Amino acid sequence: MTDPVEPFVADGEVAGGASQQLEAERMEKGAARCPQHRPGTILNPVSFDVLSERADELWIELEGQLYRLRKTKQGKLILTK
Numbered sequence: 302m303t304d305p306v307e308p309f310v311a312d313g314e315v316a317g318g319a320s321q322q323l324e325a326e327r328m329e330k331g332a333a334r335c336p337q338h339r340p341g342t343i344l345n346p347v348s349f350d351v352l353s354e355r356a357d358e359l360w361i362e363l364e365g366q367l368y369r370l371r372k373t374k375q376g377k378l379i380l381t382k
Contacts, residue, residue: 349378 349372353359358371370380 349359349370353370353372358369361368361370366382368380368382370378372378
C-alpha cells in the first residue's frame, strides 16, 4: 500500500529502473503528471471528501500553526490561517 502522505516522487529520486516501475504502477492506479511541478513529478491525488470525511472544511496543523481548508459552494478550495 502506498503512503498517502507522500504526494509525489521525482524520477531522479528513485534509482535505476525502479523509477520506471514506480511510474507504471502509479499510472495504473490513476496517478497523473503535474505540469506545474518539476519534470518527472507524479501525483497521487486524494479526494477532498475523503480527507474531510464529507465535511465542508478541514483543519490542518503545520509547525504549530492551524490552517482551515474549506470547500465553497462553487466547488473551490480556500486555505486560511
